[in-house]
Structure formats: structure tokens, C-alpha cells
Amino acid sequence: MKKFIFVVSLLLAASFLSAGTKKSKTAGSSSIVISAAASLTNAMNEIIVLYKKADPSLTVTPVYGASGTLRGQIEQGAPADIFFSAAESHMKKLSDEGFVADGTICRLLKNEVVLIVPKGAENTVSSFDSLISDSIKQIAIGEPASVPAGAYAKETLATLGMWDTLSAAGKLVYAKDVRQVLTYVEQGEVQAGLVYSTDAAVSNKVSVVCNAPADSHKPVIYPVAILKTAADNAEAKAFYTFLCSKDALAVFAKYGFLTVQ
Amino acid sequence: MDLTPLYISLRASVYATVFAFICGTLAAWAVIHIQGKLRAVADGVFTLPLVLPPTVLGFFLLCIFGTRSLVGQVLLKAGIRIVFDWKGTVAASSVVAFPLVYRTVRAAFEQIDESILNAAQTLGISGWKIFTRILIPSARPGITAGTILAFTRALGEFGATLMLAGDIPGKTETIPIAIWSAAYGGDMNRALVWVIIIVAISFATITAMNLFGQGAKRK
Secondary structure (H helix, E strand, O other): OHHHHHHHHHHHHHHHHHHHHHHHHOOOOEEEEEEEEHHHHHHHHHHHHHHHHHOOOEEEEEEEEOHHHHHHHHHOOOOOOEEEOOOHHHHHHHHHOOOEOOOOOEEEEEEOEEEEEEOOOOOOOOOHHHHHOOOOOOEEEEOOOOOHHHHHHHHHHHHOOOHHHHHHOOOEEEEOOHHHHHHHHHOOOOOEEEEEHHHHHOOOOEEEEEEOOOOOOOOEEEEEEEEHHHOOOHHHHHHHHHHOOHHHHHHHHHOOOEEOO | OOOHHHHHHHHHHHHHHHHHHHHHHHHHHHHHHOOOHHHHHHHHHHHHHHHOOHHHHHHHHHHHHOOOOHHHHHHHHOOOOOOOOHHHHHHHHHHHHHHHHHHHHHHHHHOOOHHHHHHHHHOOOOHHHHHHHHHHHHOHHHHHHHHHHHHHHHHOOOHHHHHHHOEOOOOOOOHHHHHHHHHHOOOHHHHHHHHHHHHHHHHHHHHHHHHHHHHHHHO
16 A cells, blocks of 8 residues: 555656646747637638648647637636637727737627528528517527627627517527537527527538628627737747738638628 | 526525435435345446536436437427426436435435344335335434435536526526626626625535534434
8 A cells, every 4th residue: 555655646746747847848849829719710720720831830729718708718817829809899808908919909800690590490480580489499699798799699689679578588598609509509409599600601500590680789800919928929929920811811711701801 | 686596596406405305215215125236336326426527417418308319309299398498407406416315315224223124024014114114214314414415516506507407597597607607707796796695505504404413413
């Protein structure tokens, strides 16, 4: 037993030591972390692969989540170098709090909010008005405070005069990010959901009913910025520049994102 | 302030405690009658929800009750919805609360003097009567403790509930989910209020159990 404890403590000590020396081991290559809105998942993964070809020594680690959640993590000291938000509000708040490197906020992409239903259930919902119907029990949206898609959804439903009715009826299922809304609809656990047109496009298990009416919500703008902690980080700057390059924008366009002029 | 999370949590916990009390006690009774290796297996199955991550339980519950599963479809036809419904909060809390009753009650049953049970048997008393007239009264402190623990655990259930019942304000938003949702959305004040409320309820319940237990011993 004593031997056993000795071996275990030795292993534990070794693991601590190796954790401590890890950084020096990988001195030849560097890595950056980008906190990106969940809706950017597919496009960003492809861009990271693309960038890896140009600079194999740099590892770009993406963290996907609701923009509000990512903002909260950054405020709590998460080691992110670049923040790519799905809403200007979260970027503005971070910037006001002094977390963003000066002059790096770039309004890069635009998106649209759409109403989706599970594939094969197209006859249940024909427009936003159908959501009021008693036959529609569950509608998924992002949690409005942290998920921009949810905030846009709330704004749209409020403009259409349906928010109070739907929330009082307990029909609105909140999701932790926009991709969870997509999953809920894909699995048929809810009868409808509000996501971005780019999310609907990456799934073959959902159908788009219609776009949210123009002017029913603020324009969906994706700003990207370097964070103050990485203001002098050359790798972060290089990747940030790449995100705004023609090659990267072509990938975003392929997934249905529009470019801000 | 909107107090519906309190109501939703208490409703889920009360139903779950009733379920855990009945099923946990019956399961304990069944297991002490099983002989050999099968007993270890049965005990393992009944204890599993205590040690598994709530996300695993949520996953299983989704597989069982999901709208596209067989059970889910049958229930939906009968007009019963579990996923994204308050009944989902009950189901999730019930599963996590069950092992607490089961384990404490089984331990209490095992401490009962076997000669009493043997005497009852030789006097020709039926198995069910032994259960209700001898086992249950003798194991009462254990059953009470297990039930109270089950209640507090049900009240604190988060992971499986979120997976099964989702986050629907006013419908499935329990106190733990309200805390998560508020902290997540940056509303630390609302989170703090609910944290204080749930700590107060849980602490009061456990303290009451201890005081009650001491009082019972002195008699």
C-alpha cells in the first residue's frame, strides 16, 4: 500500500512538472485563441484549416459559444486573443470596459434571421403568424441576454407584437447558443425556431419558412477585434488581418454570410 | 421579481420526492430479498444515478422520452409531454433523488434484527404485512433522512433537467436553471438572489432534519 501511494504521488508530481514545462517544449510553434460566435463554427473551422496551410507553425484554437457567454468569459480573464461577435452590443460593452485593443474593431459580416421548422413539417408553420396558433407548442430561440440570435429573435417577435403572447404562454424554449436552437429543431423537439440563414444552410434537417421582416430587428452585424491582452501579439494580428482578407471572405460568402460594405 | 422558478423547483422536488420515496423504498425491499451476485448487480443499477454525471442521465432520459423515441411517441399520443415540459423537471429530479432514498433505506432495513423478521415469518405473517408493519416502522429514521436528502437533491438538480426540460421561463426554469441563465446573461444580481434563496431552503431543510433526528433519539 505504501509503495502504491509512493508511485501515485510520483506520477502526480511528474504530471505537474510536465505541465509546467509544456510551454518551453512547444517554443518552436505558437498558438492563439479566438472566441467566435457559435454561428461562425463551420466557416471559421474551414478558415483555420486554410490558414494552417499558409502558416503551419501557428495553432489557432477556436472557442465557439454565444457571443454574450464569450464576452463574460473574456471579462473573467479567459485567455482569448481575438473576439468575433455576432452582435455589436457585446463588442461595444467589452470595448467600453477596456478589453479591446484600440482601433481594431472591424464590422466584417452581415447575416439574416430566419424562421425554421423541422424538415417534413413545412405545413405546420407557414409564416410568423402561425406561431400564435395553439397547435404550435414549442418555439426555440437563443437566450436573449447572452445569445445575439435570441436578442434579434426577441426584437423581431416584439416588433410583430407576438413576444408577450408567446412568452406568457411558455412557448419559448431558450437555448444556450444559436446552434442549440438548430439542434432542437433538427431533432423535432420544438416545432419552430429562429436562427440565422447561415445556420439553416448548414443543416439538411430543417426547412426555412421565411426571413424575419426587414426592419423588424437591428441589422445582424458581426464585428471582430483583437483583445487588449494580445495587442502586441504578431500572430494574433496576422490572423486578424487574414480574417479580413479576400480568401477568408470568400469562405464566409460560401457559407452565406454577407460582407459589410 | 418573478418568483416562478421557486414554484417550479418546489413542484418538481415534491413530485420527485414522492416518486423517490415510493420507488426507493420498494427497490430497497426488493434488493434485500435478492441473493448472490444478482444483488450486487441490482444494487449497482439502483445506485448508478448517484455517481453518473447528470448529463449522462439527461442523455438517457432524452433517448427514452424524446419526441422521436418509441416511449416518447406513445406518451405524446396519450397527450403527455416530457421533453420541454414541467413533467421533464419532475422526471430528471426523480431519477437523481431515487438512489438517496434507496441507499439510506436499504441500510436501515439491513440493520433490523433478523430474528424479529424470522419470528414474524414463523407466525405466518405475509411478506407485504412484514414490510408495512415491521420493516417500515423500524426503518423510519432512515426513511425520513433519505427522503429529506432526496428532496434537497431534487431541488438542486440542474444538468439532467436542462437537457430534458430545457430552459423555458415560467415553465421549466427551475432555481438552478435561473441561476445559470442569469449568470450566463451577465445578470449577477438576479443570480445572487436565487443563490441565496436555494442555499437558505437547502440549509433550513438539512438543519431541520438534524434537529428532528436528535429529538427522535432523545425519546
